[in-house]
Amino acid sequence: MDQNTIKAVAAHFAFCGTLANIKELTAGNINVTYRLTYTKDGLPHQYIIQRINTAAFKDPVSLMDNVGKVTGHIRASYQDDGINPDRRVLTFVPCDNGTLLYQDAEGGAWRAYHYVDGVTAYDQIESADLFREAGRGFGEFQTRLADFPAAELVETIPGFHNTAWRFGVFLKAVEEDAAGRVADVEKDIEFFKEREALAHAIVSKLNDSDLLPLRVTHNDTKLNNVLIDNETGKALCVIDLDTVMPGSSLYDYGDAVRYGACTAAEDEPDTSKIDFDMTLFKAFTDGFVSATAGHLTDTEIRLLPLGIKVITYELAMRFMTDYLNGDVYFKIKYAEHNLVRARSQMRLLEVVEEKYGEMCDYIEKMMER
Ligand code: GN1
Ligand code: MG
DSSP: OOHHHHHHHHTTBOOOSEEEEEEEEOOOSSSEEEEEEEEETTEEEEEEEEEEOTTTOSOHHHHHHHHHHHHHHHHHHHHHTTOOOTTTSOOBOOBTTSSSOEEOTTSOEEEEEEOOOSEEOOSSOOOHHHHHHHHHHHHHHHHHTTTSOGGGSOOSSTTTTOHHHHHHHHHHHHHHOTTSOGGGGHHHHHHHHHTHHHHHHTTTTTTOTTTSOOEEEOSOOOGGGEEEETTTOOEEEEOOOTTOEEEOHHHHHHHHHHHHSBSSOTTOSOGGGOOBOHHHHHHHHHHHHHHTTTTSOHHHHHHHHHHHHHHHHHHHHHHHHHHHTTSOSSOOSSTTHHHHHHHHHHHHHHHHHHHHHHHHHHHHHHHHO
16 A cells, blocks of 8 residues: 555544654564554654454444454453553544544545554563463463453454354355366365264354353454554453454464464465474463463363364364355465465474363363372
């Protein structure tokens, strides 16, 4: 997007000072993100401005309504505990229509928030301690939202972690073969069909609230969505709140471990580099379970490793579905990017399957303690 477009959009938000710099941040697969630096009286003020992908998020008004409510709830919860919330929760900037959402003449949907300084959003794990902190951060996020009235939230992407529904969408993509790619990936398609049971493993239990309650969850717990304080090494703030909606704690836990305990990038083309680090698994589990203490049921804790398997299966299948559909959902950096992503997650799932028993043993021992 050209700088003049960004400048024109930025003019609608209540930013402080004069715009001095625009930098695109490319980590996300869905929205388009820029960091803006303003200056006033020689001091910098930094903001993030994002164009919401309205192909993925069809109702940006409700989305920002969710985000406003959730951040308000978390802010109040820190204040009640006597903790300054400023670096603990995102602070959104209103625009000139008085809401948190600006819609441009072309239908683009924009929002902005204060950039949190002195923190790092890690793309890769650097130590077990860091991953334990990430676990604590995501666990605390869920705990702070435990008393949030779920009925007030709109489902921003209906069926987002309904793996059974996603399996149906995958089968439809195979049947339609929109991009003419099915013939080349028959074996990959079989991989998902053989494992269909995984598609139902969590959603079939989710209706039983004593076993697996529906909670307000984050639903996109990649490591770079928790900001770590550079000085203390502690998890400070959970970001990317677009998919906060009713869900299962197993998906939040599972998605974070899927991403963080893997020894290679999510889109690593050389699948021989893909392994699953049990030390990191243990560290994250300790952090997450300690920060959700008293909130998770015994069944949820016992099923945590299932969350890793199911979300890895789900994401591999989503990448494969998008490949079959002709790359219409995830941003891609090269032609076969979605296929590479799918195969890397499929390899990861195989490794997770091998280590599954060991993970369950760890959880059982943890529960005896
Ligand atoms: C997308 O854009 P980002 O990185 O926040 C996707 C997640 C996937 C992730 C995989 C709304 O998240 O579900 O796990 O890519 N978000 C959406 O990298 O589909
Ligand atoms: Mg996201």
